[in-house]
Structures are given as C-alpha cells and as structure tokens.
Amino acid sequence: MMLGFIGTGGITEAIINGLFNHAGHEAPILVSRRNQGRSKRLAETFDLIEVVDDNQDIVDRTDWVVISVLPGQTLELLSTLRFRDDHGVISLPAGINLKSLSAHIDPASRVSRAIPMPPVAFGLGPTPVCPPDSDVEALFNGIGAAVAVEDETQFTALAASTAIMATFFAWIASNARWLEEQNVPAKEAAFYTTSVFQALASMAARVDAAELQRMSDDCLTPGGLNEQVLNAARKAGVIDTIQAEIGRVMERLQRAGKP
Ligand SMILES: NC(=O)c1ccc[n+]([C@@H]2O[C@H](COP(=O)([O-])OP(=O)(O)OC[C@H]3O[C@@H](n4cnc5c(N)ncnc54)[C@H](OP(=O)(O)O)[C@@H]3O)[C@@H](O)[C@H]2O)c1
Incomplete structure (x- = not known):
C-alpha cells in the first residue's frame, strides 16, 4: 500500500x-x-x-x-x-x-x-x-x-461517543490534582491516578458486553465508599448529562453531514 x-x-x-x-x-x-x-x-x-x-x-x-x-x-x-x-x-x-x-x-x-x-x-x-x-x-x-x-449511522454514533476524550483527561487531571492537594507528591499522584484508570479500563475490556454494568454493580457494597460516590454522581446528573450531550453531538454530526 x-x-x-x-x-x-x-x-x-x-x-x-x-x-x-x-x-x-x-x-x-x-x-x-x-x-x-x-x-x-x-x-x-x-x-x-x-x-x-x-x-x-x-x-x-x-x-x-x-x-x-x-x-x-x-x-x-x-x-x-x-x-x-x-x-x-x-x-x-x-x-x-x-x-x-x-x-x-x-x-x-x-x-x-x-x-x-x-x-x-x-x-x-x-x-x-x-x-x-x-x-x-x-x-x-x-x-x-x-x-x-456497514452502517454510517452506527459510525456516527461511534464518532459521537468518542467526544468524551477531553472530559476523560480532565477527570484524570482533576483526580491527580486533588491527590497533590492532599500532599501526595505530583509524580506519585499522576502515576497512581493514571494507573487506576488504566487498570480499570483494561479489566473492563476483558468482560463480555452484557457484563459491563455488573462491573459497576459489583463495586457497590451497601453503605460503602463507591456507593457514596456513585449516588452523588447520579444525583448531580453527571453520567446522564454526559450521555445526553453525546446524543446532541450525534445530532450535530448528522446535521453537518446533510447537504
Ligand atoms: N485529532 C483527532 O483526534 C482526530 C481524530 C479523528 C479524525 N480527525 C479529523 O481529522 C482531520 C484532521 O484533524 P487534525 O486534528 O489533524 O487537524 P489539524 O491539526 O488542524 O490538521 C489539519 C491540517 O490540514 C492542513 N491543510 C489545510 N488545508 C490544506 C490543503 N489544502 N492542503 C494540504 N494541507 C492542508 C493544515 O495545514 P496548516 O496548518 O498549514 O493550515 C493542517 O496541518 C479533521 O477533519 C478531524 O475532524 C481528527
């Protein structure tokens, strides 16, 4: 080629x-x-x-x-x-x-x-x-x-769902910054945060599609720390807001593709 x-x-x-x-x-x-x-x-x-x-x-x-x-x-x-x-x-x-x-x-x-x-x-x-x-x-x-x-609408959906990149990096940077504010040295803070995200993503990539939601559910000990954060994120509409915006990104891409 x-x-x-x-x-x-x-x-x-x-x-x-x-x-x-x-x-x-x-x-x-x-x-x-x-x-x-x-x-x-x-x-x-x-x-x-x-x-x-x-x-x-x-x-x-x-x-x-x-x-x-x-x-x-x-x-x-x-x-x-x-x-x-x-x-x-x-x-x-x-x-x-x-x-x-x-x-x-x-x-x-x-x-x-x-x-x-x-x-x-x-x-x-x-x-x-x-x-x-x-x-x-x-x-x-x-x-x-x-x-x-095969289908261009599916392709556009994949494109739209990728618009999380900047949010993902901002979230990682924010997590590392917060660790630094707790006096964790910058190098360790960055290494720890990026390693956690990398390990979780690698683990998620190994499971079947139907198991993805279970990965989250399995972390939810009633009254536990993960439940506390997920409940707060859901209450603030964090996940729903991002997903709804991805939908609007898709609409924008579809409008852009019209003659
Ligand atoms: N970045 C991503 O992650 C990504 C991912 C998937 C798809 N894309 C798509 O890929 C395309 C490129 O993205 P990018 O991030 O690489 O953009 P970019 O950094 O702005 O690069 C576009 C390049 O095109 C050059 N250019 C403009 N008109 C030209 C012409 N007539 N002949 C030759 N070169 C010309 C520009 O040169 P000058 O600098 O001299 O103007 C610039 O170097 C975009 O359409 C984007 O939607 C990007």
Missing part, C-alpha cells in the same frame, strides 16, 4: 508515528507540506517520509490517499484533485458523509471513513471504519484495532 496524506496535522502525525514505531511499516509515505512544522518533524524523524508540495502529486504517486484536513476544508480540497479509478481514499474529517465523498472522488469508488484517535501513535485504541474494507482495516489494526461497521 503506497500511502499519501493530505493534511499533516495532529492526527496524521499520530498515525505515522504509530505506523513506523508500532506497525513495522516499511514503505515510503508521502505527506503534504502543510503543516510545515509537523511535516518537517516527520521527515527528520523517519527516512521513509517524503514531504510533497503539490497535493495532486501526492494523489498521482500513491494508491491510497488519506484526507486529513479540517471538515470545512474537505470538499473544496477534493474538488481540486483528480483521482484514478483504482485509488482508495480514507477520509478522516468528521461529518463528511460517504455520499458527498463519493461524488467528489469520481472515478475512484473505494472510499472509507475512519476515526483514528491520538493513542494510535502508540499502537493503541480502536479506529471506527465505514464501510468495512480489508486494506483499511489492516492499516488500522496495525496501530490498534479497527472497528468496522
């Missing part, structure tokens, strides 16, 4: 780090010059990176093109490019649906959307893919785990 990236932003850099450092990728990768700082850094780090000025040149010299510009820039960018019928396109921008993409990459017809997340830089985490495509899934399986779905 000869890969080219148009849009060398944060997520392109994460994918490329993952591919070279964790997936044993051994083929050249072309990246667009923009963003200058990131493309320069990638070329300095990896011998197989070539920085290319002209986006069409990237298309012409690759067989898979990853579109990684911002959503509002995507269709305008695509309308300046000419694809071959044997090209594959992987589109990362949120809210740009398959119908619009297909209309802009003709005569190419092999297109998948994907939502890689920053942990792919470390070969970790799921990447939603729609529709399923064996080559696209193999790419993201190398830097985590592809989760391929």
Whole structure:
C-alpha cells in the first residue's frame, strides 16, 4: 500500500508515528507540506517520509490517499484533485458523509471513513471504519484495532461517543490534582491516578458486553465508599448529562453531514 496524506496535522502525525514505531511499516509515505512544522518533524524523524508540495502529486504517486484536513476544508480540497479509478481514499474529517465523498472522488469508488484517535501513535485504541474494507482495516489494526461497521449511522454514533476524550483527561487531571492537594507528591499522584484508570479500563475490556454494568454493580457494597460516590454522581446528573450531550453531538454530526 503506497500511502499519501493530505493534511499533516495532529492526527496524521499520530498515525505515522504509530505506523513506523508500532506497525513495522516499511514503505515510503508521502505527506503534504502543510503543516510545515509537523511535516518537517516527520521527515527528520523517519527516512521513509517524503514531504510533497503539490497535493495532486501526492494523489498521482500513491494508491491510497488519506484526507486529513479540517471538515470545512474537505470538499473544496477534493474538488481540486483528480483521482484514478483504482485509488482508495480514507477520509478522516468528521461529518463528511460517504455520499458527498463519493461524488467528489469520481472515478475512484473505494472510499472509507475512519476515526483514528491520538493513542494510535502508540499502537493503541480502536479506529471506527465505514464501510468495512480489508486494506483499511489492516492499516488500522496495525496501530490498534479497527472497528468496522456497514452502517454510517452506527459510525456516527461511534464518532459521537468518542467526544468524551477531553472530559476523560480532565477527570484524570482533576483526580491527580486533588491527590497533590492532599500532599501526595505530583509524580506519585499522576502515576497512581493514571494507573487506576488504566487498570480499570483494561479489566473492563476483558468482560463480555452484557457484563459491563455488573462491573459497576459489583463495586457497590451497601453503605460503602463507591456507593457514596456513585449516588452523588447520579444525583448531580453527571453520567446522564454526559450521555445526553453525546446524543446532541450525534445530532450535530448528522446535521453537518446533510447537504
Ligand atoms: N485529532 C483527532 O483526534 C482526530 C481524530 C479523528 C479524525 N480527525 C479529523 O481529522 C482531520 C484532521 O484533524 P487534525 O486534528 O489533524 O487537524 P489539524 O491539526 O488542524 O490538521 C489539519 C491540517 O490540514 C492542513 N491543510 C489545510 N488545508 C490544506 C490543503 N489544502 N492542503 C494540504 N494541507 C492542508 C493544515 O495545514 P496548516 O496548518 O498549514 O493550515 C493542517 O496541518 C479533521 O477533519 C478531524 O475532524 C481528527
């Protein structure tokens, strides 16, 4: 797979780090010059990176093109490019649906959307893919785990549910800060908090879907400490508020995908 990236932003850099450092990728990768700082850094780090000025040149010299510009820039960018019928396109921008993409990459017809997340830089985490495509899934399986779905509404739901990232990191940071306020040294506070979150997530990842709620229930000793915190969180609407907002994120993504 000869890969080219148009849009060398944060997520392109994460994918490329993952591919070279964790997936044993051994083929050249072309990246667009923009963003200058990131493309320069990638070329300095990896011998197989070539920085290319002209986006069409990237298309012409690759067989898979990853579109990684911002959503509002995507269709305008695509309308300046000419694809071959044997090209594959992987589109990362949120809210740009398959119908619009297909209309802009003709005569190419092999297109998948994907939502890689920053942990792919470390070969970790799921990447939603729609529709399923064996080559696209193999790419993201190398830097985590592809989760391929046929239905674009399911894909949008996966995208929406990922909008918890900033909340998750803020929660971890708040927990570590609180430990520091209790005079736990910063390094131990950060290590302890992140280790707890990591261990709990790893444990949850090992159980069947039907068992997820039981993991919480099993922690609830009547009158115990976990029950105290969960009851307070529920009373304050913490979990319901986040879930309701995820629903509104989904609506927003669906509105964005309408012509
Ligand atoms: N970050 C994530 O975790 C994540 C996850 C999944 C999907 N996505 C999606 O992936 C896309 C990229 O996200 P990002 O976080 O990497 O954004 P970003 O850091 O803003 O990167 C976008 C890049 O596109 C470049 N660009 C803009 N117009 C261009 C053009 N005509 N030709 C070549 N390059 C151009 C920009 O260059 P300049 O800096 O020079 O303007 C910038 O480097 C977004 O659509 C986002 O929705 C992001």
